[in-house]
Every structure is written in C-alpha cells, then in structure tokens.
Amino acid sequence: MAKPLGTTIGSMPITSHPTTEHVKAGTATHCPYCALQCGMIVAADEADGVVRNVSITPRRDIPANAGGLCQKGWTAGELLTNGERLTTPLVDGRPATWEEALDHAASRIAAIRAEHGPDAVAVFGGGGLTNEKAYLLGKFARVAVGTSQIDYNGRFCMSSAAAASIRAFGMDRGMPFPITDLAEADAVLIAGGNMAETMPPFIRHLTLMRERGGGLIVADPRRTPTAAAADLHLQITPGTDLALALGLLHLAIAEGYVDDDYIAARTTGFDAVRTSVSAWWPERVERITGVPVALMRETVRLLGTARRAMVLTGRGVEQHAKGTDTVTAFINLALALGLPGTEGSGYACITGQGNGQGGREHGQKADQLPGYRRIDDPAARAHVASVWGVDPAALPGPGRSAYELLDALGTRDGPRALLLFGSNPLVSAPHVGRVIDRLASLDLLVVCDIVLSETAAAADVVLPTTQWAEETGTMTNLEGRVLLRRRSVAAPSGVRSDLAVLSGLAARLGHPRGFPDDPEEVFEELRRASAGGPADYSGITYERIAEEGGVFWPCPSEDHPGTPRPFLDRFATPDGRARFTPVAHRPPAEDIDEDYPLYLTTGRVLAQYQSGAQTRRIAPLTEAAPEAFVELHPDLAERIGVADGERLQVISRRGSASGVARLNSTIRADTVFMPFHYAAEGRANLLTNTALDPISRMPEFKVCAVRLEKAA
Amino acid sequence: MRLVVVGNGMAGARLVEEVRARDPRMPITVFGAERSRPYNRVLLSNVLAGTARPDQVRLVTPGWYAEHDVTAVLGTEIVAVDRDAKEVVAADGRREPYDALVLATGSEAVVPPIPGVERALAFRTLDDCRAILAAAATARRAVVVGGGLLGVEAARGLAGRGLPVTLLHLADHLMDRQLDPEAGQVLGQTLAGLGVRIKTGVTVVEVLGGAGNRPAGVRLADGEIVDGELVVLACGVRPVTGLAAASGLKVGRGIVVDDELRTSDPAIRAIGECAEHDGTVYGLVAPAWEQAAVVADLITGYRTGSRYRGSRPVTRLKAKSVELAAMGETHVDETTDSGAEVVRFSHRARGTYHKLVIRDDRLVGAILVGETPVVGTLTQLFDRGGRPLPGDRAGLLFPGVTGPPVADSPVRMPDSARVCRCNDVTKGRIRACWESGARDVEAVAAVTRATTGCGTCREAVEGVIGWLREQEGATA
Incomplete structure (x- = not known):
C-alpha cells in the first residue's frame, strides 16, 4: 500500500495539479523568504548592468513546493528592480564611498574596543543569512573582533524548539524526515502553526495526506485558514499549550495508546513523565485551556490509532517564556506514541526563517560554534580553533542572548557598538520601545541591509548589500536539506555582499586573511569547521547540491548519501535513546487582569514577511495587506463600541500600538490578534513581553495582557 | 525551619512538591496513614471504569522522596499534636518536632449507621x-x-x-x-x-x-x-478533623483557617478537604492545590503576600459517554429571583440540558448536560468572573449561529470574495480572466496564479469557472 519511503526524496513532484505557466530559461534557485525555500527559476533581461523584466516560475523538482509558489514568491523579483534599493553607503545619513564607510566603521570599532574591551562591540545576525554568512559572521565576531557578544534573531524564532529537541534527541534538526513523509501520514497534529498563510505550498503535503484519509488536527487560539481546514481545531487559550500537551499525554496513557515496546527499546525517563502527567487529567486541562475534553479525546484517538503520525510545533507554542517546556511536552507525547525515529512518523519543528535551520548551526548564536557545536565544550573549541588557526584559549566564551544583548546596549556594562546583519529589530524585537532607546544610546550602529529598514534608518553607518538573487550561497531548509541558492541576476553597482563587508572590516581590523568574500571558498572552510559536529556538512559540495537537488545533513564524507531520517537507528544522545523530561504547566508571564483584560497574540499574514522590510516595498503585497490591523470578536467590538474598519489603540504595560479593527467571529472573545510586520504605530512589538524562557532565552511574543481603546 | 506535613494525599503530597520547588533545602517530614504512595484520587473512577490501571494513578515516582531529600513516613498515623513542645506524636510513639505544621488529613467516607x-x-x-x-x-x-x-x-x-x-x-x-x-x-x-x-x-x-x-x-x-x-x-464524605479538635484547634465543619490557611494556632495550617475557609469546605482537588501553593509561598517566604481568597469550584463528571459540567449557582429560578437571568436549552431526547445563570451581565452559574463545544469557554467565563457577557446570549451556547453567512456557492459569492488566498485572487478577477478568454483552471492560473500556492482553492476556482460556463450557456 504505502510506497517505500526514501524513493520520493530528491526530485519527485508531489502534486497532480501542476501549473502551466511558461517557463523561461533562467537560473534554478530558491525563494528569498521562508524556510520552505521553494524552488524557483529566475530569469531576467540585462543590459548595461541594469536588470529588467525579472520573471519567476516555480520549480517542480524541489519536493518542498513541487511547482507551487505563494504571492510572496511570485512577486519576489520586484525588489530587484523597483528602485527601493540602497546602492550607496551612508555615514551619519550622508552618502559616502565604500572606503570611507568601511574605514569609519572599522576605526570606530577599533577605538571602542581599545577603550572598553572587545565585549564592547556586539554583532547581531539573522536567520535569513546564508550558511556562509552565518559562519563568517560568527568567525568575524570571535576572531576579528574578539567579542563574545554575538547573537541573532533566530533566538526569536526557533530557539525553544531547538533547545527541546536537543534535550530529547541530543540534536536539533528541526524536521528529522523529508517533507514528503507528511503525505504518507495518517494523522498530523500541528501545535501553533499556520502554514496556510506562512508557507502556503506546505499545505500541498497535508492535502495529499488528507486525500489518503489522514486526519489533521490544529491547535491555535485563532481559527486560521490552517485551523479552518483541519478535521479538529483545538481553539486554545493563549499561553496554555503546555497544559494541552500534558492533557493529551494523560489521555494517551489512560486510553492505552502508549507504545510500551518502543518506550522500552528507544527511550529513557518515561516513568517520571507518566507519573507527572497523572496530575493533568483532561477535565483539569479543559478548564485551563478551554479545549473540550471530547476534542482532546478525539485528538488522542486520531494520533493513537494512526499507523503513521506526526506531531509538529510552530511559533505559536514556542514563543513563550515556557516554550522549551511546551515543546518538550509535545515531544513527550510523540515519544509515548512511539513516533520519533520511526519511519514515516515523527516530531518536527516547522522552522520559520529562510535559513532558520542553517542559521542556527554555524556559529552566529551566543553559545555556539560551527557544526552545531557548543562554545563551552573544550573539544569543540580546539577543533574550530585549529580550523581558524587561532589558540583555543583566545576564543571568547558564551555571550548574551538576543534580547538580553539588545537590552544591554549602551548600558554601563553593555556593548557600545553594534554591527547588524539581516535583521530589523526596531520592528521585530519584543518591547520595541525599549530597544529604540537602547540603539539610540550606542556610540556606533552599523547596519548592513538591502533597503533602508527602520533599523538602518537609525544607523550611523549603513552598508548596502546584495540580495538573494544577486549572490550565491547555501540555505538549509526546514527539512535539514542543504540547498544552493544561486546568483541569477547582476547586482546593481554600488552594493557589496555581506561576505565582502565582513572581509573588508576584518582586513581593517588586522585580519587581511581568513575572511574570503567568495561564498564557495567560505563554504569549503565551513565544511572543515563543521566536520565531526552534530551538523556535519563536510561531505557536502556545491556540485553535489546542484546534482542531487539538496543534501540532508549530517553528511560526514563526500561518498556519504546524506541523512534524510537521522534517528531511525539511534538518537543523538550518548546512549542513543531519546530522553523523556517531566515538565509542568505554568500560566503566562503576564496574565490578564482588570486593567489589561485581553490576551494579545501576534503572528503573520500571507502577503507580508517578518519585519516587512522587503515585502512592504512590493506593491502587490502592500495592496493585499496594506496596514496593521487588530482582529477581534464582534462581541468585544460591541462592548467597546468599535465598528469594522475603525481605528483601535492597543495598550499594554510596555506601550501602545494602533491598527484597524477587523471583526472576526471565529477568534476567541478574550483574545485579540495583531500581525507583526508593520512599522511606526502599527508595530505589534511595541506591546509584547520580554519575559524570557529560562533555557532558550526566547521572549514571550505570543501572549501578553492588553486593553483596547477607540483611537481618538 | 522544619516542616511537618500530616497527610500524604493529594493536598499533602502537592504541598511537599510545591515547597521543595521553592526551597531545595528546608527539612520536610510527611506522614501518611495509607501505606501507598500518594495517588490521584480524581482518577479512581477511571480505575473503577477500567480506563486507568491502579499503577497509573500515582502522583509521585518511587525514588522522588529520596531524590528530593524528603522524609516520608508512610503507614503511620499521627495521633496527637503537642502544641507546647511543637511536636507531633505518631501511633508508634515517635515524636517529630516542627516549626511549621500543615494538616492535610483530608476527608473520610460517610458510612450510614444501618444494619449490615x-x-x-x-x-x-x-x-x-x-x-x-x-x-x-x-x-x-x-x-x-x-x-x-x-x-x-x-x-x-x-x-x-x-x-x-x-x-x-x-x-x-x-x-x-x-x-x-x-x-x-x-x-x-x-x-x-x-x-x-x-x-x-x-x-x-x-x-x-x-x-x-x-x-x-x-x-x-x-x-x-x-x-x-x-x-x-x-x-458523601466528611472532613477528618479529630486530630485538630483533640489538639484544641478551632473546628467547624472543617478545621477553620484564614486567608493564609492558618488555624487558630498560627504555627499550624490546614489545607484541602479537612479545611474550612470562609465557611466553605471544598471537596475538590483544584482548591486544595491552590491552597497548597499559597502555603508553600508563605512557609518558604517565596511570596509573602500570597493569600487564598476562595475558589470557584467546577464539577465535571468523569464518566464515559456522559458529559456533564456544573458550576456556581445552579439552582436559581428566575421566577422567584428577579436579579437573575436564566438561559436554557433543553432537548431531552438527545440527553441535552444547558442552563446559564447570569447576574449583572456576568456568568455566575451553569449546568451543561450532554456534549457541547462551549464547555471550555463557559468554564473559563465562570472562572474569570469579571468578564461581561455579550448581549447575544444564544451565541454563548451556540457559537457561530449568529456569525456572518459564508458564501459557499459561486452564485452567492460577491465579486470581491477572495477565492485564492495565497495569490490574492478574487472571484471578480477570475470572471475578468474568463471574459478575456481563459476557459479552464490552467488558463486562469497562468494569468492570476490562482491555485499555485497551497493548492486548496482548486475546487473553488473550478466552481467559479463552471458557473461562468453555465451563465454563458444560459445567455447564449
């Protein structure tokens, strides 16, 4: 009945509904946006170094999208030609030559470092950067600057799931199986994910699953398009996902769905977890989550009776001050049902940012070295130091996590200079009002970007860089498949790649060698640095990626086929067994009360991406999703006397934001939703809470307490 | 500070865990009259029904006490409290000194005095x-x-x-x-x-x-x-208060406690089903656990302002194929109580009876017999207490009934209706495409990109095209 797995990897189309768009001859590459990294062909006319008539068509040979693209993908070419690009460096707001700009930045960095020590210089990266950039950025911070103060916006993205996966499986490869396995499942639970809007072609895999008779369950406080398409929608109270997971495991045990043989053979620690969930009987969980017992029971029945089942988590359950424990609770559920490491089943984190997976592996994280190594592991330090040609003792230790780093900027003990790549924290960081002040108090802010983002506009030095289609690099998609994103059009004159910027700065800081600006040369070094680490890329080459349509890590040698399903035989723990960890529910860091009686939850809309720096500059996307809105229940709207389309002020203890009221009778009446893509008064992150997860240091983006007022 | 807990049921065991979570070092001794380790009494009905095995209801793993440096004396009854010496006395004569004593003696089954x-x-x-x-x-x-x-x-x-x-x-x-x-x-x-x-x-x-x-x-x-x-x-059950009464503590229906769960002797607190707070003895677990958290806050000094202000108990029957929840004021009859507003839906043939009791626009009581998707929402509305209800009461019991109509046929769909979300394509655009010659999904997709994202709108696009084809046939 089910065809053997493994045969669908690589180049098999998964949809029977191909598009008929005419395919121009062009470059086979990948989309600039999310972690699905849809394959696309980019073609353009070029004359006198000017790019015109960019056309984009979907590739069918990339399983993730198999011929599909969303509106963001189709329109991604607009930013190559629409005049929004930065093409000249800026120093103090005035155009400058590259030499002037780099000299200025480097000399200020050197001076601040000389006066206050290397940790006075901070580096901030992004999950959209290629593997090569992420790698070189980490090396630049530790070797050229010598600072421990480096982290990246992926901390705001998948860090909770990463921490939970490492705790349970010894390794974090977000989705430890090919995406095409989804179509073969009999039941899929998505906890806190809305792929129908965040990565639409992902839904094609679920559609195939459902056409085969599989059941889809979605847990989300909102009836998102993903939830609306599900067989079961668990419309949970914001901030209570952990209780839900505990209740589901309690029921799985009570109803006899636990896989005792699997638990005995492949795991440790179940006894303590079984005992701890005894306290989370379904009626108790119903009261906390608002999810009826009958729906929980049906969820467990679907998962428990499925021959192949998957538990997936997204930002909805991860972006909390208890995100790591919540994901752990969902992993415990998956383990009890015998799913992880079983062919066709499993647990996966649905990574968000374009290179969210690769970006967290190669050293732009505060506690990490390339190859997903720990920076406090002496063996890891020795290995990486030898590749870098430095003394292991000279490598700094772990630094501050993303929000803690931003929060410390310009304070007495904090960094005084910040170099920022591929991130726009003045829109995307929590409690953005505080971050505005922190950035303003810096002695030096250097921002590399392709457009004048909100953060670039606040910088002392702005360095205009190349974007996706103008440069080559590798991206590791949500499956852990390393892909090649090729240069497909010429860059406008006046811009340089991020690698070239790092190279230029490093040379000025006394490191004329060791920071090449050629991506493949950087990748070759990354291969050596990652060799032997959990995320081992040493067997991956540009040629192989091109030939094979991507290679799954770990891939320890050039004759190794790559690892689509890394946990089939053993988990990456010392004893090879997955670890159960008991966890307990706790309320949100900031619960609702009389003054702030509503939950705010934030998320994305289909036509915008992350901080909107790119997508807000693309006309069709701005037309489709023009401005910030506040989604609320008509009962709530009636109470405060606001009509659909009127302007609302949303107020939390940290700030006030505004948006247009959008009435929706499917949202919980105690919850309002705002997308986080917009600037100025529309910034949802003016409101969000900075309470951090104790393990992952993830801020509590997904729930805080607010009140509403009609805008004056 | 030496803590002694008398009673190792759901309240006592929970207290020990809560204290240990806040203070890894405080010496704790817990006495349990039952030999078995604490178990989840809530699940006994499931054991009886066969949906849980007896070994699945325990609340503490075998090694927990040793791992957490807690002295557990099980199968030993405490027979007296020497309040002057601040010691408890066990049936075997053992004496254990305390600085803080918490009674969590629970309740016992009422046995009617009838022959046989x-x-x-x-x-x-x-x-x-x-x-x-x-x-x-x-x-x-x-x-x-x-x-x-x-x-x-x-x-x-x-x-x-x-x-x-x-x-x-x-x-x-x-x-x-x-x-x-x-x-x-x-x-x-x-x-x-x-x-x-x-x-x-x-x-x-x-x-x-x-x-x-x-x-x-x-x-x-x-x-x-x-x-x-x-x-x-x-x-029914009655609170076990004999030890407290014999020790001279104030006892009503249960052991009388204040907002800090202190008995008439401030060194002694009581929690759970043996305690009477503000005139109420709770027979449910949730209040006992809330009380345990407050006592743990106070004893360890973790949160000195912590207070117990009473609970809003919700009764939820655990019986297969019988859905029942009851909370707050349920016996209210609006014909005799003019301050109350009662909303009822009764359908006996289907085993359904729903009743909401509302005062001042707040939900103060409810009965829900029969399965309903709103049980979670209503429980939370009752729990939170303060939130005013929407004017449309029917929507509380039947959400969606009063929501906006969803156009599901191409005929009723307005031109502005979005058919393909992924590529922002409206019915109007598909119609325009048709009018300029596109006759099938592929042709429409080539122009509008509809169906090329998540792919789920294909049927809808086919529906619109089919309807346009019919329209054309009708007018030709």
Whole structure:
C-alpha cells in the first residue's frame, strides 16, 4: 500500500495539479523568504548592468513546493528592480564611498574596543543569512573582533524548539524526515502553526495526506485558514499549550495508546513523565485551556490509532517564556506514541526563517560554534580553533542572548557598538520601545541591509548589500536539506555582499586573511569547521547540491548519501535513546487582569514577511495587506463600541500600538490578534513581553495582557 | 525551619512538591496513614471504569522522596499534636518536632449507621477501589448507594464493565447538590440508556447478607429489596478533623483557617478537604492545590503576600459517554429571583440540558448536560468572573449561529470574495480572466496564479469557472 519511503526524496513532484505557466530559461534557485525555500527559476533581461523584466516560475523538482509558489514568491523579483534599493553607503545619513564607510566603521570599532574591551562591540545576525554568512559572521565576531557578544534573531524564532529537541534527541534538526513523509501520514497534529498563510505550498503535503484519509488536527487560539481546514481545531487559550500537551499525554496513557515496546527499546525517563502527567487529567486541562475534553479525546484517538503520525510545533507554542517546556511536552507525547525515529512518523519543528535551520548551526548564536557545536565544550573549541588557526584559549566564551544583548546596549556594562546583519529589530524585537532607546544610546550602529529598514534608518553607518538573487550561497531548509541558492541576476553597482563587508572590516581590523568574500571558498572552510559536529556538512559540495537537488545533513564524507531520517537507528544522545523530561504547566508571564483584560497574540499574514522590510516595498503585497490591523470578536467590538474598519489603540504595560479593527467571529472573545510586520504605530512589538524562557532565552511574543481603546 | 506535613494525599503530597520547588533545602517530614504512595484520587473512577490501571494513578515516582531529600513516613498515623513542645506524636510513639505544621488529613467516607453496612464497600481510597473491582469480578448485580458525583461515576463505571447496576439516591434527582431537577432527570435518563437502573427518593435501611460474608442486596424504607452481591457506598464524605479538635484547634465543619490557611494556632495550617475557609469546605482537588501553593509561598517566604481568597469550584463528571459540567449557582429560578437571568436549552431526547445563570451581565452559574463545544469557554467565563457577557446570549451556547453567512456557492459569492488566498485572487478577477478568454483552471492560473500556492482553492476556482460556463450557456 504505502510506497517505500526514501524513493520520493530528491526530485519527485508531489502534486497532480501542476501549473502551466511558461517557463523561461533562467537560473534554478530558491525563494528569498521562508524556510520552505521553494524552488524557483529566475530569469531576467540585462543590459548595461541594469536588470529588467525579472520573471519567476516555480520549480517542480524541489519536493518542498513541487511547482507551487505563494504571492510572496511570485512577486519576489520586484525588489530587484523597483528602485527601493540602497546602492550607496551612508555615514551619519550622508552618502559616502565604500572606503570611507568601511574605514569609519572599522576605526570606530577599533577605538571602542581599545577603550572598553572587545565585549564592547556586539554583532547581531539573522536567520535569513546564508550558511556562509552565518559562519563568517560568527568567525568575524570571535576572531576579528574578539567579542563574545554575538547573537541573532533566530533566538526569536526557533530557539525553544531547538533547545527541546536537543534535550530529547541530543540534536536539533528541526524536521528529522523529508517533507514528503507528511503525505504518507495518517494523522498530523500541528501545535501553533499556520502554514496556510506562512508557507502556503506546505499545505500541498497535508492535502495529499488528507486525500489518503489522514486526519489533521490544529491547535491555535485563532481559527486560521490552517485551523479552518483541519478535521479538529483545538481553539486554545493563549499561553496554555503546555497544559494541552500534558492533557493529551494523560489521555494517551489512560486510553492505552502508549507504545510500551518502543518506550522500552528507544527511550529513557518515561516513568517520571507518566507519573507527572497523572496530575493533568483532561477535565483539569479543559478548564485551563478551554479545549473540550471530547476534542482532546478525539485528538488522542486520531494520533493513537494512526499507523503513521506526526506531531509538529510552530511559533505559536514556542514563543513563550515556557516554550522549551511546551515543546518538550509535545515531544513527550510523540515519544509515548512511539513516533520519533520511526519511519514515516515523527516530531518536527516547522522552522520559520529562510535559513532558520542553517542559521542556527554555524556559529552566529551566543553559545555556539560551527557544526552545531557548543562554545563551552573544550573539544569543540580546539577543533574550530585549529580550523581558524587561532589558540583555543583566545576564543571568547558564551555571550548574551538576543534580547538580553539588545537590552544591554549602551548600558554601563553593555556593548557600545553594534554591527547588524539581516535583521530589523526596531520592528521585530519584543518591547520595541525599549530597544529604540537602547540603539539610540550606542556610540556606533552599523547596519548592513538591502533597503533602508527602520533599523538602518537609525544607523550611523549603513552598508548596502546584495540580495538573494544577486549572490550565491547555501540555505538549509526546514527539512535539514542543504540547498544552493544561486546568483541569477547582476547586482546593481554600488552594493557589496555581506561576505565582502565582513572581509573588508576584518582586513581593517588586522585580519587581511581568513575572511574570503567568495561564498564557495567560505563554504569549503565551513565544511572543515563543521566536520565531526552534530551538523556535519563536510561531505557536502556545491556540485553535489546542484546534482542531487539538496543534501540532508549530517553528511560526514563526500561518498556519504546524506541523512534524510537521522534517528531511525539511534538518537543523538550518548546512549542513543531519546530522553523523556517531566515538565509542568505554568500560566503566562503576564496574565490578564482588570486593567489589561485581553490576551494579545501576534503572528503573520500571507502577503507580508517578518519585519516587512522587503515585502512592504512590493506593491502587490502592500495592496493585499496594506496596514496593521487588530482582529477581534464582534462581541468585544460591541462592548467597546468599535465598528469594522475603525481605528483601535492597543495598550499594554510596555506601550501602545494602533491598527484597524477587523471583526472576526471565529477568534476567541478574550483574545485579540495583531500581525507583526508593520512599522511606526502599527508595530505589534511595541506591546509584547520580554519575559524570557529560562533555557532558550526566547521572549514571550505570543501572549501578553492588553486593553483596547477607540483611537481618538 | 522544619516542616511537618500530616497527610500524604493529594493536598499533602502537592504541598511537599510545591515547597521543595521553592526551597531545595528546608527539612520536610510527611506522614501518611495509607501505606501507598500518594495517588490521584480524581482518577479512581477511571480505575473503577477500567480506563486507568491502579499503577497509573500515582502522583509521585518511587525514588522522588529520596531524590528530593524528603522524609516520608508512610503507614503511620499521627495521633496527637503537642502544641507546647511543637511536636507531633505518631501511633508508634515517635515524636517529630516542627516549626511549621500543615494538616492535610483530608476527608473520610460517610458510612450510614444501618444494619449490615459492614457488608458494603465504601468508594473512597485506592484500596476501596481494588476491593470493589475484586467483588465486581464475581458479582451478578451491583447496587450503588448515593447518587452524588462519586456514586454516578461508580455506577457508570461498573455498568461499563457489563455489570447490571442499580443506583439509589435519597433525594428526588441525581446530583441534587449541583443540578436542578430537570438536569438531574436528563442525567438519569442518559445513565438509564447506558444500563444503570435508577431509583430516586429512596432510603436504604439495611444491607442484606448473602452467601459467605457477602451482601445479597439492600432493603429500602418502603420494604422493597434491591438485589446485588456488590454494594458500594457513595454517601458523601466528611472532613477528618479529630486530630485538630483533640489538639484544641478551632473546628467547624472543617478545621477553620484564614486567608493564609492558618488555624487558630498560627504555627499550624490546614489545607484541602479537612479545611474550612470562609465557611466553605471544598471537596475538590483544584482548591486544595491552590491552597497548597499559597502555603508553600508563605512557609518558604517565596511570596509573602500570597493569600487564598476562595475558589470557584467546577464539577465535571468523569464518566464515559456522559458529559456533564456544573458550576456556581445552579439552582436559581428566575421566577422567584428577579436579579437573575436564566438561559436554557433543553432537548431531552438527545440527553441535552444547558442552563446559564447570569447576574449583572456576568456568568455566575451553569449546568451543561450532554456534549457541547462551549464547555471550555463557559468554564473559563465562570472562572474569570469579571468578564461581561455579550448581549447575544444564544451565541454563548451556540457559537457561530449568529456569525456572518459564508458564501459557499459561486452564485452567492460577491465579486470581491477572495477565492485564492495565497495569490490574492478574487472571484471578480477570475470572471475578468474568463471574459478575456481563459476557459479552464490552467488558463486562469497562468494569468492570476490562482491555485499555485497551497493548492486548496482548486475546487473553488473550478466552481467559479463552471458557473461562468453555465451563465454563458444560459445567455447564449
């Protein structure tokens, strides 16, 4: 009945509904946006170094999208030609030559470092950067600057799931199986994910699953398009996902769905977890989550009776001050049902940012070295130091996590200079009002970007860089498949790649060698640095990626086929067994009360991406999703006397934001939703809470307490 | 600070965990009269029904006490508190000094003083549960005495095991403390459909003897005999307050405590089903655990401002195929109580009875018999208390009934309706495409990119095209 797995990897189309768009001859590459990294062909006319008539068509040979693209993908070419690009460096707001700009930045960095020590210089990266950039950025911070103060916006993205996966499986490869396995499942639970809007072609895999008779369950406080398409929608109270997971495991045990043989053979620690969930009987969980017992029971029945089942988590359950424990609770559920490491089943984190997976592996994280190594592991330090040609003792230790780093900027003990790549924290960081002040108090802010983002506009030095289609690099998609994103059009004159910027700065800081600006040369070094680490890329080459349509890590040698399903035989723990960890529910860091009686939850809309720096500059996307809105229940709207389309002020203890009221009778009446893509008064992150997860240091983006007022 | 806890049930065990979570070093000694490690009493009905095994209800793993440096003295009853010496005295004469003492002695089953009652089995502890299951294995019929929450769960559980069960109840309808008469009747009807024979308004005067030491049935006040080789008593519980009373602490229905859960001796606190706070003795777990958290905050100094202000108990029946929730004021009748607004939906044929009690626009009580998707939302509205309800009360019971209509056919869909979300394509654009010559999905997709994202709108696009084709046929 089910065809053997493994045969669908690589180049098999998964949809029977191909598009008929005419395919121009062009470059086979990948989309600039999310972690699905849809394959696309980019073609353009070029004359006198000017790019015109960019056309984009979907590739069918990339399983993730198999011929599909969303509106963001189709329109991604607009930013190559629409005049929004930065093409000249800026120093103090005035155009400058590259030499002037780099000299200025480097000399200020050197001076601040000389006066206050290397940790006075901070580096901030992004999950959209290629593997090569992420790698070189980490090396630049530790070797050229010598600072421990480096982290990246992926901390705001998948860090909770990463921490939970490492705790349970010894390794974090977000989705430890090919995406095409989804179509073969009999039941899929998505906890806190809305792929129908965040990565639409992902839904094609679920559609195939459902056409085969599989059941889809979605847990989300909102009836998102993903939830609306599900067989079961668990419309949970914001901030209570952990209780839900505990209740589901309690029921799985009570109803006899636990896989005792699997638990005995492949795991440790179940006894303590079984005992701890005894306290989370379904009626108790119903009261906390608002999810009826009958729906929980049906969820467990679907998962428990499925021959192949998957538990997936997204930002909805991860972006909390208890995100790591919540994901752990969902992993415990998956383990009890015998799913992880079983062919066709499993647990996966649905990574968000374009290179969210690769970006967290190669050293732009505060506690990490390339190859997903720990920076406090002496063996890891020795290995990486030898590749870098430095003394292991000279490598700094772990630094501050993303929000803690931003929060410390310009304070007495904090960094005084910040170099920022591929991130726009003045829109995307929590409690953005505080971050505005922190950035303003810096002695030096250097921002590399392709457009004048909100953060670039606040910088002392702005360095205009190349974007996706103008440069080559590798991206590791949500499956852990390393892909090649090729240069497909010429860059406008006046811009340089991020690698070239790092190279230029490093040379000025006394490191004329060791920071090449050629991506493949950087990748070759990354291969050596990652060799032997959990995320081992040493067997991956540009040629192989091109030939094979991507290679799954770990891939320890050039004759190794790559690892689509890394946990089939053993988990990456010392004893090879997955670890159960008991966890307990706790309320949100900031619960609702009389003054702030509503939950705010934030998320994305289909036509915008992350901080909107790119997508807000693309006309069709701005037309489709023009401005910030506040989604609320008509009962709530009636109470405060606001009509659909009127302007609302949303107020939390940290700030006030505004948006247009959008009435929706499917949202919980105690919850309002705002997308986080917009600037100025529309910034949802003016409101969000900075309470951090104790393990992952993830801020509590997904729930805080607010009140509403009609805008004056 | 040495902490001694008397009672190792759900309240006592929870307190020990909460204290240890806040203070890894405080010396803790806990005494339990039962030999077994603490177990989840809430799940005993599931054990009786066979949906949980006895070994699945424990609350503490075997090694927990040793790992967390807690001295657990199980199977040892505390018989006295020497308040002057600040010591508790065990039945075996052992004395244990304390700086802080917490009584979590719980409650015990009420056993009616009727002849032959020793032949019946109470339903209160894990041991009771085991005994009932052993008897059920050989009994032909069972009688459950008491139609409160526990009696209903026991009767349902035994019936689910295939045993003919008669449920006897003193009042005129089941669960009369939580339910109004109609709800009680609907519940009775549902149980009857599941094989439970119900007799209300009856008094049991004797448990009759049969072969060996087993019962043969019970005799009712009117002389009727109800047969059964297993008689289960679920006649309610009473707080265990003997130790407190003998120690001179103030005792009402339970051990009287203030907002810091202190008894009349400030060094001694009481929590759980043995405690009486603000005139109320709670018989549910949630309040006991809330109290344990407050006591742990105060004893460890973790949160010195922590106070217990009472709970809003929600009763949720755990019985297969019987959905029932009851909370707050449920006996209100708007014909005699002008301040209350009552919303009811009753459909006895389907075993459904829903009642909401509203005061000043707030939900103050509810009964939900029969499955409903709103049980979670209503429970939370009751829990939170302060949130005003929407003017449309029907929407509380039937969400979506009053929502905006969804256009599901191409005819009713306005031109502005978005057909393809992924590529922002409206019905109007598809129509325009059609008018400029596109005749199938592929042609429409080539121009508009509809269907090329998540792919789920394909049928809708086909529907619009089909409708346009029909329109054209009709006007041609």
